[in-house]
Amino acid sequence: xxxxxxxxxxxxxxxxxxxxxxxAYMVQRFPAGDPYSPDxxxxxxxxxxxxxxxxxxxxxxxxxxxxxxxxxxxxxxxSSITDxxxxxxxxxxxxxxxxxxxxxxxxxxxxxxxxxPPSVMFIIFLCAGLVSEMxxxxxxxxxxxxGF
Amino acid sequence: xxxxxxxxxxxxxxxxxxxxxTQQALADQVGVTRQTIIAIENAKYSPSLELxxxxxxxxxxxxxxxxxxxxxxxxxxx
Numbered sequence: 479x480x481x482x483x484x485x486x487x488x489x490x491x492x493x494x495x496x497x498x499x500x501x502a503y504m505v506q507r508f509p510a511g512d513p514y515s516p517d518x519x520x521x522x523x524x525x526x527x528x529x530x531x532x533x534x535x536x537x538x539x540x541x542x543x544x545x546x547x548x549x550x551x552x553x554x555x556x557s558s559i560t561d562x563x564x565x566x567x568x569x570x571x572x573x574x575x576x577x578x579x580x581x582x583x584x585x586x587x588x589x590x591x592x593x594x595p596p597s598v599m600f601i602i603f604l605c606a607g608l609v610s611e612m613x614x615x616x617x618x619x620x621x622x623x624x625g626f
Numbered sequence: 627x628x629x630x631x632x633x634x635x636x637x638x639x640x641x642x643x644x645x646x647x648t649q650q651a652l653a654d655q656v657g658v659t660r661q662t663i664i665a666i667e668n669a670k671y672s673p674s675l676e677l678x679x680x681x682x683x684x685x686x687x688x689x690x691x692x693x694x695x696x697x698x699x700x701x702x703x704x
Contacts (some may be wrong), residue, residue, distance in 0.1 A: 480656050561658035563662045
């Protein structure tokens with residue numbers, strides 16, 4: 479298994495774990511009561527804004543650990559080159575990811591049309607974000623495994 | 627719509643003829659990763675024209691001696 483394939487798996491697992499642990503922590507702070515109160519919108523705004531730096535820091539830490547373990551296990555330093563094939567794979571993976579996220583946003587809009595509480599829309603957005611990231615990582619793994 | 631051409635190459639043979647040049651050495655010379663050289667050798671990935679020329683220059687060969695279209699895949703348009 480190549481370094482890029484291993485990195486895709488690490489990315490996939492870390493995305494799931496970060497979102498799961500963060501959501502489990504934040505759900506305890508969800509405001510009880512009226513599902514249409516301004517507190518609910520405040521909660522979801524803070525939820526997404528805090529998730530971004532938390533995810534960045536967590537990923538940096540996970541990457542450092544992964545690079546160290548990979549170097550120890552394989553006894554070889556990985557090339558820092560990003561060549562044309564890497565860029566094309568990245569583009570294809572991002573395109574697949576974007577399609578999934580757009581579908582998620584549309585489903586979120588449908589939840590509003592169906593008079594569901596706004597929290598449902600935000601949960602759909604969160605799921606769409608996670609699933610689109612998973613699709614991106616799975617796409618990368620697939621393309622690297624196949625060759626392109 | 628035309629069918630995609632099946633592009634093959636002689637990179638493995640050319641590496642052998644150049645003192646059994648390693649995939650890593652070729653990758654370093656043309657500025658890509660070893661995985662990309664593996665993908666090109668196995669005809670899984672068709673390189674850009676620039677990279678194809680870089681590889682040909684490395685072996686000091688014309689492009690057509692390094693890359694070629696597989697017999698039967700030319701002219702089969704549907």
